Amino acid sequence: MEEHQEAFENTQPETENSHFTSRINLQPLQEHVEKIKAEIGKIIIGQDDMIELLIISILSNGHTLIEGVPGVAKTVTAKLLAKTLNVDFSRIQFTPDLMPSDILGTSIFNVKTNDFEYKKGPIFSNIVLIDEINRAPAKTQAALFEVMAERQITIDNNQFVMEAPFLVFATQNPIEQEGTYRLPEAQLDRFLFKINVDYPSLDEEVKILMDNHKREDKLDFDTINAVLTARDITQYQNLIKQVLVEDHLLHYIASIINNTRANANLYLGASPRASIAILNAAKANAAIHGRDFVTPDDIKRCTKAVLKHRLVLTPEREMEAFTVDKVVDQILETIEIPR
Secondary structure, three states: OHHHHHHHHOOOOEOOOOOOEOOOOOHHHHHHHHHHHHHHOOOOOOOHHHHHHHHHHHHOOOEEEEEOOOOOOHHHHHHHHHHOEEOOEEEEEOOOOOOHHHHHEEEEEEOOOOEEEEEEOOOOOOEEEEEOHHHOOHHHHHOOHHHHHHOEEEEOOEEEEOOOOOEEEEEEOOOOOOOOOOOOHHHHOOEEEEEEOOOOOHHHHHHHHHHHHHOOOOOOHHHOOOOEEHHHHHHHHHHHOOOEOOHHHHHHHHHHHHHHHOOOOEEEOOOHHHHHHHHHHHHHHHHHOOOOEOOHHHHHHHHHHHHOOOOEEOHHHHHOOOOHHHHHHHHHHHOOOOO
């Protein structure tokens, strides 16, 4: 970290783009992002959009829901990303019989001290990977509400504040319905992004097979090097907050969200939390591309991932096989892009 400290303090560097001079030095951030992508690329082929959105979520200090059919590297990618961060990591496999105490921890009577002592659960970590989050019942899902929104846990009238950074990556399978529970809207709203992971292209699948053959079907996570420390992440998150956003772009974000609330295709629109999510994600997207200011393209880049799990179609639209993605596309096409 010491080698980058000087770079953080330099606030007037020349950028690669000769058309403007950046107010803040984003080069160390860009270099670290490329190193993270390179480390993950040692094992994962393709899925560039998912990887970049996950990095943006870390810089925006937001949780991410990853949805896709089995076998498209949802869990592996999340584990690899956590491996590139020199922070604590825990993985929780959600099942129908999982109880809140299995996640948060519980008080246990200590016969030596003749008193109760609190044993922390696996949620006490920096990066928490929840595998198949939709397999746990509502009681267990509710245990995540406070910690995801406020980054603290209240148990037995005691509050435990989570150490920064605290981020939840959760996966779910959209196809299988048996033994699953639909996530409540209140919990979905606590995720910054929902990332849909698609199948690889033909060329990517050929590369996957070739790579798997060379590795002899072995996944060696020890080859992945840590790129960022907890201190790095905190500093970069603070750096993102300095990215400039013009007033007319704030109005653009508000107009997008306001349209969801009056849209005839939607039963449920987006909350102000979604507005803030788009703002923070757009700042991070601008920063990793070397700009200290947000453009309309940054906003459009992040809007779909922010909104797709927050909007609910009307029953009529659902019967017509309409999708939330189509609604968001229509909204973005309708609202005039600020110049």
